[in-house]
Amino acid sequence: MHPWNLSPAQARALQLELAARVERQDRLGPLRRVAGVDVGFEDGGAVTRAAVAVLDFPALTPAAQAVARVPTTFPYVPGLLSFREGPGVLAALGQLEALPDLLLCDGQGIAHPRRLGIASHLGVLLDVPSIGVGKSRLTGWHEAVGPEKGDWVPLWDRRGGSEVIGAVLRSRRGCLPLYISIGHRVSLATAIELVLACTPRYRLPETTRQAHRLASG
DNA sequence: GCGACAG
DNA sequence: ATCTTGTCGC
Numbered sequence: 001m002h003p004w005n006l007s008p009a010q011a012r013a014l015q016l017e018l019a020a021r022v023e024r025q026d027r028l029g030p031l032r033r034v035a036g037v038d039v040g041f042e043d044g045g046a047v048t049r050a051a052v053a054v055l056d057f058p059a060l061t062p063a064a065q066a067v068a069r070v071p072t073t074f075p076y077v078p079g080l081l082s083f084r085e086g087p088g089v090l091a092a093l094g095q096l097e098a099l100p101d102l103l104l105c106d107g108q109g110i111a112h113p114r115r116l117g118i119a120s121h122l123g124v125l126l127d128v129p130s131i132g133v134g135k136s137r138l139t140g141w142h143e144a145v146g147p148e149k150g151d152w153v154p155l156w157d158r159r160g161g162s163e164v165i166g167a168v169l170r171s172r173r174g175c176l177p178l179y180i181s182i183g184h185r186v187s188l189a190t191a192i193e194l195v196l197a198c199t200p201r202y203r204l205p206e207t208t209r210q211a212h213r214l215a216s217g
Numbered sequence: 218g219c220g221a222c223a224g
Numbered sequence: 225a226t227c228t229t230g231t232c233g234c
Contacts, residue, residue: 041225078222107223138223174234
């Protein structure tokens with residue numbers, strides 16, 4: 001929303017401040033529209049293409065969409081993903097008539113070294129409920145997950161740790177699990193329920209799939 | 218010093 | 225993320 005052109009060190013310092021503003025309990029209003037946000041790149045990374053796909057909930061039918069193309073200004077640095085993809089996503093969201101009731105982001109929420117992955121970062125800046133849906137692990141440790149859809153195990157801050165920073169969820173049989181974590185204003189239990197409610201058939205939530213096709217393929 | 222490391 | 229065909233498994 002504001003400081004996007006920072007040095008890695010400044011970015012990390014900002015993350016610590018914003019992380020203190022993350023709300024880990026449910027604070028949701030009526031859930032009518034859920035949005036998936038995703039980012040792709042063009043020209044070898046020079047251009048960031050961000051997309052937002054809004055679906056009616058719980059029908060998961062198309063409601064609105066937006067795509068924004070902005071110059072890429074930050075490199076990919078593990079732990080600082082939001083500083084690379086955030087500007088584009090905000091531009092896309094700004095094209096919508098209204099903000100959705102919930103944001104499902106590609107990447108982590110608080111399952112992050114400083115507890116401020118892209119889902120939490122966007123959620124706090126916009127003060128909108130958000131959930132982190134990562135396809136792989138950034139940090140944390142977990143036991144093996146069961147094979148059935150809906151099976152999940154807690155994601156701990158570290159091996160032998162005591163802080164639960166997310167959930168490793170089997171969203172579909174025979175597929176790799178998803179890394180779910182609180183973004184902002186949504187508890188982990190609710191986050192798991194909502195992700196499953198948005199994932200009727202494939203590994204990824206329908207929201208994310210739609211956003212991905214707009215941003216890439 | 219070594220290994221790990223969202224998209 | 226992106227560059228890319230065929231191939232293995234439910």
